[in-house]
Amino acid sequence: MSEHIKKRIVKGLIEEISCLDATGIELVGHNYISLRENQPLIHHGLNKDYMPSGYTVDTFSDDSSIVGEYSAEKGYFDYSGKKEAPIYSKINKDVLHALGHKGGSGPDKIYLISNQEENPSFRAKFNSTNIGQEYAKRIIIIDARELAKGVYEQSINNPTAADFYKQYFPTFSQNMDNYEYFGKLPNACDGYVLAEEVFGAVSNHFKNGNSICVLHGISGSGKTQAAIDFVRRNKLTFPNYIWIGGEDWNSDTSLSSVQRSRGGAPVNVAGLFNSEKSILVIDNFKTGLEENNFEELKAGFSKGGVVLVTSQISAPQSLIYLSIPQFSIDSALALIGENTSSASALCREFISRCRFSPLILSMTKKLGYEQGIDKETIYREILNEPELIDDSSGASIVRKILSGLPPSSLEALKKIANTGINSHDIEFLRRFVGVLKCNSLQKLSILVPENTTGVFRIHDLISIAVQDELDSSSLVSSIEDFISSSAGDMTPSVLRQIHLCSELILNEHLRRGYREIDWLHYSLLQLEGDIKIELHKEIYEITLTENDSLQKIKSVIDAREIHSYTIDDKEARKSYYNDCANLYGKLLQKNISENIQLELLHHIGKSLRRSGMYPEALESFNRLLYLKPEWHATYGQVAHLGTQHGVNKDVKDAGEKAMRTLLGYIQDELLSVPLRVSLAALARLRSYSQIAREINEQQDLVRKLADVISMSALEGLDQFYEAFVSFTSMFGYKHSMTCVRIAESIPELIAIPPNQIEKRQWASACEALTNSSVAAERENKKRLAKLLINSALSFADEISDYEQLNSFDGRCVAKTYILGLKPEKAIMAIMKVPQKEVNHWLLYEKAKAYLELGSSHYADALSSAKECFSSAKTDQKASARISIYHDLLSSCYMKLGDNENVTKELQEAIKNCSNEKYKGELEIRLNEFNKC
Numbered sequence: 031m032s033e034h035i036k037k038r039i040v041k042g043l044i045e046e047i048s049c050l051d052a053t054g055i056e057l058v059g060h061n062y063i064s065l066r067e068n069q070p071l072i073h074h075g076l077n078k079d080y081m082p083s084g085y086t087v088d089t090f091s092d093d094s095s096i097v098g099e100y101s102a103e104k105g106y107f108d109y110s111g112k113k114e115a116p117i118y119s120k121i122n123k124d125v126l127h128a129l130g131h132k133g134g135s136g137p138d139k140i141y142l143i144s145n146q147e148e149n150p151s152f153r154a155k156f157n158s159t160n161i162g163q164e165y166a167k168r169i170i171i172i173d174a175r176e177l178a179k180g181v182y183e184q185s186i187n188n189p190t191a192a193d194f195y196k197q198y199f200p201t202f203s204q205n206m207d208n209y210e211y212f213g214k215l216p217n218a219c220d221g222y223v224l225a226e227e228v229f230g231a232v233s234n235h236f237k238n239g240n241s242i243c244v245l246h247g248i249s250g251s252g253k254t255q256a257a258i259d260f261v262r263r264n265k266l267t268f269p270n271y272i273w274i275g276g277e278d279w280n281s282d283t284s285l286s287s288v289q290r291s292r293g294g295a296p297v298n299v300a301g302l303f304n305s306e307k308s309i310l311v312i313d314n315f316k317t318g319l320e321e322n323n324f325e326e327l328k329a330g331f332s333k334g335g336v337v338l339v340t341s342q343i344s345a346p347q348s349l350i351y352l353s354i355p356q357f358s359i360d361s362a363l364a365l366i367g368e369n370t371s372s373a374s375a376l377c378r379e380f381i382s383r384c385r386f387s388p389l390i391l392s393m394t395k396k397l398g399y400e401q402g403i404d405k406e407t408i409y410r411e412i413l414n415e416p417e418l419i420d421d422s423s424g425a426s427i428v429r430k431i432l433s434g435l436p437p438s439s440l441e442a443l444k445k446i447a448n449t450g451i452n453s454h455d456i457e458f459l460r461r462f463v464g465v466l467k468c469n470s471l472q473k474l475s476i477l478v479p480e481n482t483t484g485v486f487r488i489h490d491l492i493s494i495a496v497q498d499e500l501d502s503s504s505l506v507s508s509i510e511d512f513i514s515s516s517a518g519d520m521t522p523s524v525l526r527q528i529h530l531c532s533e534l535i536l537n538e539h540l541r542r543g544y545r546e547i548d549w550l551h552y553s554l555l556q557l558e559g560d561i562k563i564e565l566h567k568e569i570y571e572i573t574l575t576e577n578d579s580l581q582k583i584k585s586v587i588d589a590r591e592i593h594s595y596t597i598d599d600k601e602a603r604k605s606y607y608n609d610c611a612n613l614y615g616k617l618l619q620k621n622i623s624e625n626i627q628l629e630l631l632h633h634i635g636k637s638l639r640r641s642g643m644y645p646e647a648l649e650s651f652n653r654l655l656y657l658k659p660e661w662h663a664t665y666g667q668v669a670h671l672g673t674q675h676g677v678n679k680d681v682k683d684a685g686e687k688a689m690r691t692l693l694g695y696i697q698d699e700l701l702s703v704p705l706r707v708s709l710a711a712l713a714r715l716r717s718y719s720q721i722a723r724e725i726n727e728q729q730d731l732v733r734k735l736a737d738v739i740s741m742s743a744l745e746g747l748d749q750f751y752e753a754f755v756s757f758t759s760m761f762g763y764k765h766s767m768t769c770v771r772i773a774e775s776i777p778e779l780i781a782i783p784p785n786q787i788e789k790r791q792w793a794s795a796c797e798a799l800t801n802s803s804v805a806a807e808r809e810n811k812k813r814l815a816k817l818l819i820n821s822a823l824s825f826a827d828e829i830s831d832y833e834q835l836n837s838f839d840g841r842c843v844a845k846t847y848i849l850g851l852k853p854e855k856a857i858m859a860i861m862k863v864p865q866k867e868v869n870h871w872l873l874y875e876k877a878k879a880y881l882e883l884g885s886s887h888y889a890d891a892l893s894s895a896k897e898c899f900s901s902a903k904t905d906q907k908a909s910a911r912i913s914i915y916h917d918l919l920s921s922c923y924m925k926l927g928d929n930e931n932v933t934k935e936l937q938e939a940i941k942n943c944s945n946e947k948y949k950g951e952l953e954i955r956l957n958e959f960n961k962c
Contacts, residue, residue, distance in 0.1 A: 367399070
């Protein structure tokens, strides 16, 4: 399993552990300690009714040398008293309780297990306390993060352990069963049966010469599961697959312009499909299709690619349509948990009536297993009501089956269905209907993961069956509460829920009309499009006061920031930011809450940075760190500040220190740092060359940073390319295979079109793809290298269409064109850079382009290389890379037949080279040249 996939699963498991109640943490913790100590332990923490009991420690060994205590209390890792003399009341109580259990010197090991996450400074503070120092060798503290890692490892190594933990963590269970496709392919339903009759029908449809199959049938007939089965069984035949939802594509628009509607990243479906032999699945398409809807996929069809669409729409006269076969009796028996020898007559009758819907069969089995209801009773109740069987949609039967759910679970299910939205972020759902109810619906496979990370859905047939009154107002109010609970922090979960319900939020916003600014205003400012533009115009000039709410202050500040991007003149924009900083500063002097203080300090710092007042910006960020020293984002802001042109040494040093602090957090615990903050740090790391050189020698840290890149792609974060180009630039040479693995794990990279990402990201995308192609070529991955450079060329073409290019863009485009064997285009791009911006980085690519143009341009190449070398010698930043310029000169002399200078320049390159890998390559070339 890929490391970043493991980390993503563990991250989800941490969330589930934090949702455990007092009983759950007792049972999970006891099992964890028993397996870790490799011995059965005694558990007295729960009474016979599975309620927490007092008067004894929770877990202990026969000789009481091992004791375990568990806590689901909030604030377990919080302290009272002064910062320099903290008192951890809850932990101290558990330790003293454990010590008193055995008497004498007390137990040898004291496990303290909590469902909370400890903060980064906890260990240092706790270790400074008397109890922390006196019993340091005995106390083993396991927070939610460490417990998640342990549960994961025990589950991987021990199937029995995995089965135990899956009872408590349904999302973990689904992820473990589906890890190889996590974040892309939806999970197969728990207990799904591989129906050969369905797989055979789809396979034969394609074998008969069809490249498109629209698999149609009623809701619940198993179409999506059949598509998952087909992809999985053909993973060795097709190098790639693409899975999109029907709502992602309007058949009147190009497949190359698909924007995932559930919060995932955009994807160029046509480009991906045409690049290599692929399966394209379009799940649950709502309208009819014809063969000519897929004209743009001809190149992919010629390579053997196929399209599989699932739909409830039927067009029997069309050759591309295939009706999903009904499950055979044997498959139906297996799905319901029966077999030919044991099935009763009642069971067979039930199957004969209901095998048109695998969903009904699966739910019957699940309800019987989870709720302990005799399946024969379910069969009898349904067969005794003819009107249920007569409903060909299956909704009436589903409604009857679901009536057997516990009232609380059924109430939760109805609450979700009545919103009219079937897909939601799982963290939101846990707040909306409750953690235990969510878990219950997951265990019944009623609530299942989407192919977008963090998004769960209920089947549309189930939704229809239980809906009794559509009401979106309670959903929107709950979203407001969800945003408020995180103080407006736009976490991935909050952003996903806003995107999933954007239409409902907008409708409610319009219905409410003019009012005081609320969280709906703020959520709409997070969406791209006309509403964001209109809304910011309405509110950016509003005057803020100390009596304003956090949501109003955040909304107006965001609107001001959006407005700043409309100011083209650089000096005018600087002045605008300075005015913003002054306004926020005046408000900061008022009597305001801590949350608002933090918000203002953050934006004062950003505004001062943008107006060029760097020392003042640093002062604001330092004040923020004093109030909230563990806020990772502030370290990111200080690191960003240190990269600004012209900052003084104090600011630069503070930036480097902040970058080292942030990287320390990433290295110690990758998942503790928000992905957006980690990505931003990676994007800025190139400016801290000394730190980058140090990291280049730490393979483990390079891999962790690679995990940040891969995980951000799974999350669909728009900062991906900025971080990816930085990573490939710094580590692509020495760690080329790591770069290749990132590219291989994200197939969308090879076909994302420029029009699907922001223009400001084009140069980053172009260079990142080019660097990855170089890495793939170095690792002899010829096919991948070609796919990556072709994708990079599409960005280069768009960028080079500009009338004028800056030096960075010109160098980036030229580098891509040279690798893409289009040196004449590289020269044309370079010529678009104004002479005053020409530097050695650009001249380097110019010389290489001339070399590629052939013998008539070798003299031009040497002239550019000499000019490049002279410029590089005067640039302190280029001193560590001076060997590459000697190398370039040697290449020019070699083409011109000047052997003496070839030897001289190669010797100089070796002499000045600090990179051992590159130095070795240079020495090999010099030896080979001398032999000729």
